[in-house]
Amino acid sequence: ATPTSIMVGTGRAAEMGVLFRRGDALQTLRDAEVIALDKTGTLTLGEPTLAYFKTSEGFARNEILSLVASLEARSEHPIAEAIVDAARRDGLPLAAADNFAATPGFGVAAMIGGRKVEVGADRFMARLGHSVAPFANDAERLAREGQSPLYAAVDGRLAAIITVADPIKPTTPEAIAALHGLGLKVAMITGDNRRTAEAIARRLGIDEVVAEVLPDGKVEAVKRLASKGQRVAFVGDGINDAPALAAADVGIAIGTGTDVAIESAGVVLMSGDLRGVVNAIALSRATIRNIG
Ligand code: ADP
Numbered sequence: 001a002t003p004t005s006i007m008v009g010t011g012r013a014a015e016m017g018v019l020f021r022r023g024d025a026l027q028t029l030r031d032a033e034v035i036a037l038d039k040t041g042t043l044t045l046g047e048p049t050l051a052y053f054k055t056s057e058g059f060a061r062n063e064i065l066s067l068v069a070s071l072e073a074r075s076e077h078p079i080a081e082a083i084v085d086a087a088r089r090d091g092l093p094l095a096a097a098d099n100f101a102a103t104p105g106f107g108v109a110a111m112i113g114g115r116k117v118e119v120g121a122d123r124f125m126a127r128l129g130h131s132v133a134p135f136a137n138d139a140e141r142l143a144r145e146g147q148s149p150l151y152a153a154v155d156g157r158l159a160a161i162i163t164v165a166d167p168i169k170p171t172t173p174e175a176i177a178a179l180h181g182l183g184l185k186v187a188m189i190t191g192d193n194r195r196t197a198e199a200i201a202r203r204l205g206i207d208e209v210v211a212e213v214l215p216d217g218k219v220e221a222v223k224r225l226a227s228k229g230q231r232v233a234f235v236g237d238g239i240n241d242a243p244a245l246a247a248a249d250v251g252i253a254i255g256t257g258t259d260v261a262i263e264s265a266g267v268v269l270m271s272g273d274l275r276g277v278v279n280a281i282a283l284s285r286a287t288i289r290n291i292g
């Protein structure tokens with residue numbers, strides 16, 4: 001492609017809300033064979049709400065939800081916001097948390113009113129030595145519906161199962177179908193529960209799922225997809241997507257996401273609408289083809 005054609009191509013892209021930050025991105029995007037997308041905030045709205053809350057026998061709902069929300073009030077994870085909002089809506093009091101500790105990709109813990117409260121994924125409970133087997137049926141059923149299961153332990157005993165639901169963006173199904181229409185393979189990379197991720201992938205017709213990835217494991221996930229000799233474009237929005245955006249053949253950041261993600265990407269979408277990815281690829285093909 002000539003410099004002029006690339007200028008025309010990138011100019012047309014800008015009109016469609018797609019910003020090419022790197023000169024070579026138009027060509028690398030044209031050559032992409034796999035589009036790997038982050039789930040939370042990219043395929044989904046990234047605004048989870050509390051969907052289900054059930055306590056173990058001997059634990060009172062409001063008391064446990066109040067403890068859990070008091071702990072989550074200290075966390076900045078979107079899951080935390082969903083739980084705090086639910087407790088507020090129910091008019092439950094929040095107490096101060098001491099010795100707060102967050103383990104990225106696992107969960108959070110603190111002392112609330114002299115009680116030890118721990119909230120997180122099943123792998124967090126496993127690490128703490130709390131069996132989640134009593135909630136196995138609930139977890140499986142709700143994850144199959146696309147909800148993300150979490151657990152709470154109070155003073156070392158499993159106290160509740162909690163699920164949050166993060167709706168798929170209304171434009172995502174059309175975007176995925178269009179990517180398939182362009183002959184691309186579509187993959188999802190997420191830190192979320194495997195069953196939840198698979199349920200959402202099935203709903204969207206996504207071909208491959210890499211789930212339960214730790215916050216610093218997305219690069220490895222991108223490399224694993226690339227190891228099959230396919231050129232990989234990665235689409236993400238979060239801080240922990242930045243290394244994968246840089247490692248992919250081409251990184252596509254969502255402009256409504258974090259600054260670090262944007263700075264690591266070759267392409268930036270001005271909105272969270274994934275049809276922008278489709279436009280960018282279609283345009284990259286048209287531009288390069290026209291020049292030969
Ligand atoms: P993602 O946001 O894609 O789920 P993260 O790496 O941020 O990925 O978190 C992985 C998992 O760790 C979450 O899905 C959740 O189960 C658990 N987790 C992380 N932070 C919290 C938190 N503040 N409260 C409860 N669970 C958490």
Ligand code: MG
Pocket residue numbers: 038039040041042046236237238
């Ligand atoms: Mg995200």
